[in-house]
Amino acid sequence: MLKENFNDLISFLAVAREGSFTRAAAKLGVSQSALSHSVRSLEERLSIRLLTRTTRSVAPTEAGEKLVNSLEPRFADIESELNALTEMRDRPAGNIRITAGEHAVDSALWPVLKTFLVDYPDINVEITVDNALTDIVSGRFDAGIRFGEQVAKDMVAVRIGPDISFAVVGSPAYFKTYGIPQTPQELQQHRCINTRLPTMDSLYAWEFEKDGRELKVRVDGQLTFNYSRQQIDAATLGLGLSFVPEDTVNSELASGQLVRVLEEWCPPFSGYYLYYPSRKQHTTAFSLLIDALRYQQHVPL
Known part of the structure; x- marks a missing residue:
């Protein structure tokens, strides 16, 4: 042997x-x-x-x-058992590795972590910002954050945020020069700011829905980014139309720097989920983070 x-x-x-x-x-x-x-x-x-x-x-x-x-699942089990021993300490402790997209970190993860890390000073959290659909098992991550529709069926998914809507936005100067699109198809005649998808290395086709009808529109323009902040800046400068999460442009819409169009074609959909392998044995630290992130939907009385 x-x-x-x-x-x-x-x-x-x-x-x-x-x-x-x-x-x-x-x-x-x-x-x-x-x-x-x-x-x-x-x-x-x-x-x-x-x-x-x-x-x-x-x-x-x-x-x-x-x-x-x-070897990988066996070493993962050993590591999980060793991490679980930290439960015997006076305070929860351990290391947690999470992968998430830029917007997910900004809107769902970081607002919770700012308090969580203060409450549990012996828990260390490593965040990898990656807009690609990372394989959390091969990447040795404890969990990932993605839209619910992007989570694999063999994963446990915990909702951690409200519904999200995307918005088509442009500057007042842009619409004065090029006009306002009345349908998603008209976007093909406009200057649009593209998004590069890191997973498929392709350009994102803007997705719309109205009265049960779904449309995907491939747009064209001078600029292509793989992060939303630059897209918003470019739209504010009048360089084209951007398609970004609505909450990322709330201040620009309120100030009038940007104007939203085609709103009726952009219904809300279920937001972000924390996901992890179903076979994962939770440490106390990881269980506490799940509870902290879990979205509590408030139902009006």
């Missing part, structure tokens, strides 16, 4: 995840040569190559991929 060194297994997993000895060594806090020696020793003991190395990249072989898939 092989009795492998756990450090070698951890080294191998780090290189496989990062796709680079350099990045894996930096993450583990060891030298690249020590890491390379550790992985090579593991391969020699197993008498099989686990990684394919080139001058530009490192990737698991078929055997390496099989070992990764076998």
Whole structure:
């Protein structure tokens, strides 16, 4: 029976995840040569190559991929059990890693964390802002935040925010020059500010709905961004129309810097959800964060 060194297994997993000895060594806090020696020793003991190395990249072989898939859930369970031991301390403690899009962080996560972190000073939270649909399991995140429709069916989803509406906005000067679109299809004759989707590396088709009729409109213009703040600034400057979450432009709409159009084509939809694997064993710290983020919908009396 092989009795492998756990450090070698951890080294191998780090290189496989990062796709680079350099990045894996930096993450583990060891030298690249020590890491390379550790992985090579593991391969020699197993008498099989686990990684394919080139001058530009490192990737698991078929055997390496099989070992990764076998080891990752087991190490995750061990890590979860070790984290759970912090429950024996006087105060909840632990580390939580979350991935979320820019708007989700600003509108749903950060407003809650500002109080949560003060109440629980021994809980550390790492936030990765990423508008792509990150795989939280392979990325070693405890949870992610996305719109409900974007959450995979095998995940547990907890609603953490109210319904959201998107808005088509432009400056008064823009509409004076180019006119006001009366239907979504007319946007194709306007200067629009595009959004680049990081997951598919494609431009986002603006989505509309009215009386059960759904439309997707591909727009064109001078500018393309992958974050909404620049889109709002560009629209305020009269450089085109933007399609952004309504709450991000409330102040500009109130001041008259921006004007909203096609509102009847932009109904609200369910907002953000915190999601995580159903097999995850919660630490006290993670359970407290779920409770803090959970959206309490107020029903009028």
